[in-house]
Amino acid sequence: xxxxxxxxxxxxxxxxxxxxxxxxxxxxxxxxxxxxxxxxxxxxxxxxxxxxxxxxxxxxxxxxxxxxxxxxxxxxxxxxxxxxxxxxxxxxxxxxxxxxxxxxxxxxxxxxxxxxxxxxxxxxx
Numbered sequence: 001x002x003x004x005x006x007x008x009x010x011x012x013x014x015x016x017x018x019x020x021x022x023x024x025x026x027x028x029x030x031x032x033x034x035x036x037x038x039x040x041x042x043x044x045x046x047x048x049x050x051x052x053x054x055x056x057x058x059x060x061x062x063x064x065x066x067x068x069x070x071x072x073x074x075x076x077x078x079x080x081x082x083x084x085x086x087x088x089x090x091x092x093x094x095x096x097x098x099x100x101x102x103x104x105x106x107x108x109x110x111x112x113x114x115x116x117x118x119x120x121x122x123x124x125x
Contacts (some may be wrong), residue, residue: 020046029064
């Protein structure tokens with residue numbers, strides 16, 4: 001699995017796990033499905049353990065749980081974190097994605113970008 005997680009994304013994920021209340025062995029679950037303007041629909045949550053079929057990535061001791069269908073979609077993707085005046089949350093940059101180009105931020109020769117808002121985080125037991 002070829003997924004790059006930047007230091008900023010790692011800090012954000014680590015913070016979510018620490019304050020998610022799921023315990024010391026908890027991890028960050030990242031789910032990506034086809035859909036949306038850029039081709040991705042993304043959800044994340046803090047989980048106590050991986051679900052059956054999840055791969056567990058070790059990112060400097062941080063557990064990142066990725067379901068099988070998401071692994072295919074995340075191949076070659078860089079997961080980053082942005083905290084600016086206009087956006088806060090995870091950003092997925094896929095250099096191989098084709099997109100409609102309607103939004104002006106994607107299209108031929110540009111990396112498709114998907115924003116996952118911090119407000120969408122959920123905690124599951």
